Amino acid sequence: MGKNNEPFICYVPYFTYSVTKSARKCQDCHGTKAVDTLAAGKGFQPAKFKNGKLEFYKGMIPLVPDLLKWPFLEKQNGKWVEFTPKKPPMIQMAVYAEAFSEDELDALSEPQVYEK
Numbered sequence: 001m002g003k004n005n006e007p008f009i010c011y012v013p014y015f016t017y018s019v020t021k022s023a024r025k026c027q028d029c030h031g032t033k034a035v036d037t038l039a040a041g042k043g044f045q046p047a048k049f050k051n052g053k054l055e056f057y058k059g060m061i062p063l064v065p066d067l068l069k070w071p072f073l074e075k076q077n078g079k080w081v082e083f084t085p086k087k088p089p090m091i092q093m094a095v096y097a098e099a100f101s102e103d104e105l106d107a108l109s110e111p112q113v114y115e116k
Contacts, residue, residue, distance in 0.1 A: 006085070006087050006089070006090055007072050007085040007087065007088075007089035007090070008089055008090045008091075008092070009065070009068075009070060009089045009090070009091050009092070010091075010092045010094050011063055011065065011091070011092070011093055011094065011097045012094045012095050012097055013095060013096060013097045013098075026112035026113060027111065027112060027113060028059065028060065029060045029108060030108055030109070030110060030111055030112040031108075031109060031110065031111035031112065032059050032060060033057075033059075034046075034057060034059060034060065034061045034062065035060070035062060035105065035108045035109050036109055038061075038062055038064045038067050038100075038105060039105040039106060039108065039109035041067070042067065043067050043068075043069045044057075044061070044064075044067055044068060044069065045057075045068075045069045045070075045071075046061050046068055046069075046070065047070060047071055048071065049071045049073060049080075049082045052079065052080065054071070054073075062100040062104070062105060062108060063097065063098070063099050063100055064099055064100055064105070065091045065093075065099055070089070072084070072085050072089075
């Protein structure tokens with residue numbers, strides 16, 4: 001929350017190209033539901049609040065701050081509850097975070113298939 005209790009989101013880069021025993025396939029990032037929705041200019045909800053818990057989308061989500069629709073929570077009577085902010089959230093891009101460009105989204109929306 002901001003100084004006047006405004007909703008606040010801070011984005012920090014997370015680099016997913018790490019060395020693992022089993023590599024990611026092209027389709028893990030290209031042409032996914034998140035990519036296609038955001039490339040079409042539509043809002044995408046990376047997490048949902050259900051039965052008192054946050055459930056997160058599984059998969060790569062391109063950073064498009066104006067289109068990511070996060071749930072906002074506050075504590076009432078010792079329990080977390082969802083609320084709708086009265087103002088749009090303040091957004092901070094930290095540690096060199098950068099939003100995806102339209103060209104990058106277009107490239108990601110092109111289906112790619114890994115073949116051996």
